[in-house]
Amino acid sequence: MSTRKVAKERTSKRASVLSGQAASPKNAGLRQLSRKAVTKVKSKQVGATAPSPTRFKAAPAGGIAALDSRRAIGVGETIGGALRRRFTGPGDSTNSVVDNGGGQVLTDVPLRLIFWGREWGQATPPVPSADVIADVEKILAGPYLDAARQYGITNAYVDSIMTRDSDDPPNPFQNKDAGNLVAGLIDDGTFPEPDDDYRAALYVVFLPQNVGPPNAQQVLQLPPDLGGLHSFSTYEDYDPPIDFDNDRFYWAWVFNDGNRADISSLFSHELVEALTDPSGDAIQIQPRNKTNWNEIGDVCRSTWVLNGVTVQSYWSKIDNACVVPDHIGNDFQVRWIYRPRRIEWLGGTMGDGTPWQMPREQVMNRIRAGDQFFVHAPQSGGNVLVGIYYLDATHPYLATAPDGESDDNLLSLPQRVPS
Numbered sequence: 424m425s426t427r428k429v430a431k432e433r434t435s436k437r438a439s440v441l442s443g444q445a446a447s448p449k450n451a452g453l454r455q456l457s458r459k460a461v462t463k464v465k466s467k468q469v470g471a472t473a474p475s476p477t478r479f480k481a482a483p484a485g486g487i488a489a490l491d492s493r494r495a496i497g498v499g500e501t502i503g504g505a506l507r508r509r510f511t512g513p514g515d516s517t518n519s520v521v522d523n524g525g526g527q528v529l530t531d532v533p534l535r536l537i538f539w540g541r542e543w544g545q546a547t548p549p550v551p552s553a554d555v556i557a558d559v560e561k562i563l564a565g566p567y568l569d570a571a572r573q574y575g576i577t578n579a580y581v582d583s584i585m586t587r588d589s590d591d592p593p594n595p596f597q598n599k600d601a602g603n604l605v606a607g608l609i610d611d612g613t614f615p616e617p618d619d620d621y622r623a624a625l626y627v628v629f630l631p632q633n634v635g636p637p638n639a640q641q642v643l644q645l646p647p648d649l650g651g652l653h654s655f656s657t658y659e660d661y662d663p664p665i666d667f668d669n670d671r672f673y674w675a676w677v678f679n680d681g682n683r684a685d686i687s688s689l690f691s692h693e694l695v696e697a698l699t700d701p702s703g704d705a706i707q708i709q710p711r712n713k714t715n716w717n718e719i720g721d722v723c724r725s726t727w728v729l730n731g732v733t734v735q736s737y738w739s740k741i742d743n744a745c746v747v748p749d750h751i752g753n754d755f756q757v758r759w760i761y762r763p764r765r766i767e768w769l770g771g772t773m774g775d776g777t778p779w780q781m782p783r784e785q786v787m788n789r790i791r792a793g794d795q796f797f798v799h800a801p802q803s804g805g806n807v808l809v810g811i812y813y814l815d816a817t818h819p820y821l822a823t824a825p826d827g828e829s830d831d832n833l834l835s836l837p838q839r840v841p842s
């Protein structure tokens with residue numbers, strides 16, 4: 424037997440969908456504005472994997488550490504190919520001051536995506552959950568979080584996905600509803616109790632269309648105050664006589680206006696803030712606020728389409744600007760390998776169809792400089808990035824991210840002798 428209550432809850436500033444991208448006509452003008460701030464527009468179609476909840480399995484046998492060097496670029500380092508796009512559009516601060524409260528940030532965070540509401544189970548919801556998942560995966564696979572490494576975070580990955588379409592969330596939706604949903608799912612054993620969890624996880628609740636705070640309909644027309652929120656709750660569970668738990672779990676909810684670009688943008692906002700200020704005592708913007716958290720996404724508005732997904736900019740101290748990390752390299756599709764014993768050469772085509780072939784070392788150098796190499800998966804239709812992995816400190820090798828699927832592995836490609 425156990426009793427549980429959600430004891431504590433705090434709020435942070437809500438995200439905004441002000442410069443939501445594309446689709447919706449109401450945003451068309453704003454999109455223009457936010458794009459004017461950047462000098463170079465480059466579309467990206469690559470860099471993501473197909474949605475799969477098990478993408479981040481352990482490295483293949485023998486691989487002790489996986490390192491995608493592009494994503495390991497250090498703070499302020501200017502390795503070729505890395506780029507932080509700066510924004511100075513409406514709502515983008517130009518002089519924010521970061522305030523580090525010293526609290527914990529989240530690292531290597533398992534994300535648990537919860538799609539709440541009957542709509543997600545329908546045949547044709549306004550935005551299918553598969554699209555949201557694909558966007559989340561692309562955000563996590565790309566460089567979006569790189570500029571937040573300066574605040575001490577690392578990565579996040581999709582740990583599990585669930586659809587809760589047996590009921591609808593309350594509307595109007597209150598913050599405690601998100602915490603209570605997660606607490607209930609911990610109670611019924613769907614998710615582990617926080618102190619039994621292998622890491623501090625972030626639960627992200629995606630709402631059905633137009634379910635939101637009391638003034639949601641109004642704020643839809645009147646940005647900047649709607650969209651999403653992250654916080655934590657304390658899970659108290661008394662299992663007599665010996666087990667007393669009192670642990671936090673972190674959650675966020677994301678508003679759904681039926682616009683895929685707005686959902687991904689709001690998600691990115693809550694993600695980067697939940698990682699850098701999970702409990703409201705870590706990274707904030709001055710003036711720090713204990714109850715209405717003033718965070719790095721709250722002083723920025725501009726969005727950018729990164730790897731085909733709309734994300735929101737956030738404050739970067741080292742740039743003194745609102746940024747979206749990006750890369751300016753080339754994209755190479757790998758179509759064949761030459762592997763007498765190990766992979767010696769790789770070849771394929773670039774986006775414009777130009778054929779290429781390179782020895783292994785050159786591919787590695789190009790990845791380190793910001794280029795992307797990917798394998799197209801015939802089954803899922805997705806593209807999987809090739810990264811640099813290490814058998815040990817002196818033996819790097821090339822591989823796609825381990826995902827339990829074989830059709831997108833380098834070794835699944837046909838062999839060819841380089842010309």
Ligand SMILES: [Zn+2]
Nearest residue numbers: 436437438720
């Ligand atoms: Zn925020």
